[in-house]
Amino acid sequence: MISLRWLLLPGLFLVALLSGSLMLRLKEGDEASHRIKLPPGFAIRIFAEGLEGSPRMMSFGPDGALYATLVYGGQIVRLPDRNHDGRADRVEVVADNLELPHGLEWRDGWLYAALSDRVVRFADRGVDGKFRTEETIIPDLPGPSGHFTRTVHFGPDGKLYVSVGSETNFGPERDPRRAAILRYNPDGSAPSDNPFFNSADPRRRLIWGEGLKNSVDFTWTPRGELWATHNGTDHLGDDLPPEEVVVNVQPGGHHGWPYCYTPGLGLNLKGERADVPDPRTSGFDCRKAVPALFTAPAHSAPLGLTFAANSNFPPEYRKDLYIAYHGSLGVQDPAKYRDCKIERIVIENGLPVRAEPFATGWREPGQMCRDAWGRPTGLVIGPDGAMYVSDDKGGRIYRITYQAGR
Numbered sequence: 001m002i003s004l005r006w007l008l009l010p011g012l013f014l015v016a017l018l019s020g021s022l023m024l025r026l027k028e029g030d031e032a033s034h035r036i037k038l039p040p041g042f043a044i045r046i047f048a049e050g051l052e053g054s055p056r057m058m059s060f061g062p063d064g065a066l067y068a069t070l071v072y073g074g075q076i077v078r079l080p081d082r083n084h085d086g087r088a089d090r091v092e093v094v095a096d097n098l099e100l101p102h103g104l105e106w107r108d109g110w111l112y113a114a115l116s117d118r119v120v121r122f123a124d125r126g127v128d129g130k131f132r133t134e135e136t137i138i139p140d141l142p143g144p145s146g147h148f149t150r151t152v153h154f155g156p157d158g159k160l161y162v163s164v165g166s167e168t169n170f171g172p173e174r175d176p177r178r179a180a181i182l183r184y185n186p187d188g189s190a191p192s193d194n195p196f197f198n199s200a201d202p203r204r205r206l207i208w209g210e211g212l213k214n215s216v217d218f219t220w221t222p223r224g225e226l227w228a229t230h231n232g233t234d235h236l237g238d239d240l241p242p243e244e245v246v247v248n249v250q251p252g253g254h255h256g257w258p259y260c261y262t263p264g265l266g267l268n269l270k271g272e273r274a275d276v277p278d279p280r281t282s283g284f285d286c287r288k289a290v291p292a293l294f295t296a297p298a299h300s301a302p303l304g305l306t307f308a309a310n311s312n313f314p315p316e317y318r319k320d321l322y323i324a325y326h327g328s329l330g331v332q333d334p335a336k337y338r339d340c341k342i343e344r345i346v347i348e349n350g351l352p353v354r355a356e357p358f359a360t361g362w363r364e365p366g367q368m369c370r371d372a373w374g375r376p377t378g379l380v381i382g383p384d385g386a387m388y389v390s391d392d393k394g395g396r397i398y399r400i401t402y403q404a405g406r
Contacts, residue, residue: 032398035373036361041314044359047388047399048079048088054392057151057217057304057378059104059111064383067094067111068390068397069101071149076101076113076122078129079397084384086399092129095122100144103151103162107186112137114152114162116144119188137188138162142175147214156224159191160184165214169234170258176204179257181215181228181249183208195252211255211289212247216303217378219321223350229302229323230292232261238299238331244292245302245323246345246352253290260286265295267353294345294352299328300338304378304390312385313402321345322358324376324389327369340369342376342389359389359400369393 029045036044047066048055053073061067065080066088076095079088095101095113103114110121111131119138122131137160141150147165155161166179173179184206185191196204209226218228230244241261249255256262260272272289296302304324308317327340342359345352363372374394382388387400 032396036359036398037357038359038400041404042400042402044398044400045086046396047081047086048091048397049395051077051091051395051397053395055377055390055395055397056102056149056392057104058380058388058390058397059106060380060382061106061111062109066380066382066388066397067104067106068378069104069113071100071102071392074098074101076104076111086386086401088397094125094129095131095134100148102149103153105153107154112152112154112160114141114150116148116150117141119150119152119160119162137186138184139188142167142178146178149214149216151215151217153218154186155183155226156220158186160186160188161208161218161226163212163215163218163228165216165231166257168258172258176201176210177206179213180210181208181212181218181226182206208251209249209253209255209290211253211257211259212249213257215247215249217305218249219305219307221307221350222309225350227293227305227321229305230255230257231301231328232298233258234299234330236298238333238336240298242295243298243300243302244294245296245300246294246321247292248290250290254288256286256289256291259284260289262292262295265297266355267351268292268295294355296325296355297336297338299330301326301328304376304380306379306381306387308381308387310381310385311387311402313387314404317344317402320347321352322379322387324379326375326377327363327372329368329370334366337363337366337368339363340372340375340393342379362391362394 032046053070055068056071058068078092078094100116112121124132126132146167151163162182190205214231215228226249228247230247232241256272262268263273272286302323327338340362344356344358346354362374374391377392378390389398
């Protein structure tokens with residue numbers, strides 16, 4: 001007679017095997033969790049992947065879903081997570097056939113998008129998931145030559161701010177609205193309190209701050225100051241100029257480019273220094289330029305940034321600024337290749353005082369970021385308190401959370 005124990009053993013073995021396999025998968029996580037290093041207690045997982053067309057900027061809608069631009073795909077996509085498992089359920093195209101969409105922000109039920117040559121807004125998603133209403137708010141941004149990305153945010157004053165990069169890598173701009181952050185009323189007109197509102201040139205009436213070669217993203221501090229990242233002059237070697245990663249944009253202020261740069265690394269409250277002499281940039285007094293608050297090695301390429309006040313991070317992390325570094329191509333010495341990473345800029349008394357690694361591991365040692373597994377680009381804090389990170393190289397969006405006790 002066969003013992004009941006022997007009949008049960010295969011089933012018990014199968015259950016143990018399946019349970020062990022499940023536990024192993026849970027323990028292993030995904031590729032991002034294996035590659036990316038974070039401070040203790042933090043975890044990263046892939047929220048969405050296979051996003052063709054380079055995901056860049058993101059914004060959460062009133063429906064709780066994450067929206068993102070695919071800049072080279074000409075699309076805006078919606079990424080819902082209906083079961084709240086930390087993974088997007090699907091990719092829904094809500095707008096397409098757009099000219100290099102980049103900046104994205106929800107406001108009063110409208111989704112505003114900055115294209116290479118205009119700002120539009122969308123509303124009223126139809127049964128096919130796409131927006132049925134599209135309105136052009138700003139019809140005439142400088143075109144897509146040179147630095148073509150445009151970023152849009154509403155400020156605490158209710159005004160619409162748009163960053164426009166330079167047309168060249170060195171030299172004055174033909175259009176004064178380039179290498180600047182512009183400020184509009186929500187209807188696209190120029191506010192009467194803009195610093196150059198009375199200029200004879202109607203284009204200058206829109207300028208809030210200038211001398212910013214390529215401020216890919218910007219945000220406001222708790223004190224209401226406008227802080228922007230800034231990508232500086234190329235072709236001055238591996239070490240010049242220092243990257244101005246935090247610029248306190250002043251209304252009517254000139255922030256140096258292409259004439260000057262902020263010398264030194266780290267915390268800087270000094271004046272600006274003249275660039276390499278060039279007849280195209282003569283006659284500018286660098287003492288009048290606004291220096292950066294914080295700098296990093298040249299060609300680091302700071303892009304997206306966010307404060308973590310609304311995150312689920314520990315209190316000591318919530319007061320700080322987080323910046324995504326793209327890792328530039330402008331370095332010749334392999335020993336000086338810049339990393340693609342996220343840094344935590346520690347804030348004390350309202351000022352950045354030091355930088356600490358927050359998320360690293362997209363790039364192998366000695367590898368250029370253009371060849372890396374991924375390049376972090378945009379940052380946003382979700383309504384769930386997690387940090388969402390876009391990766392325009394890997395076609396992914398990540399979700400970073402804090403789990404006490406990990």
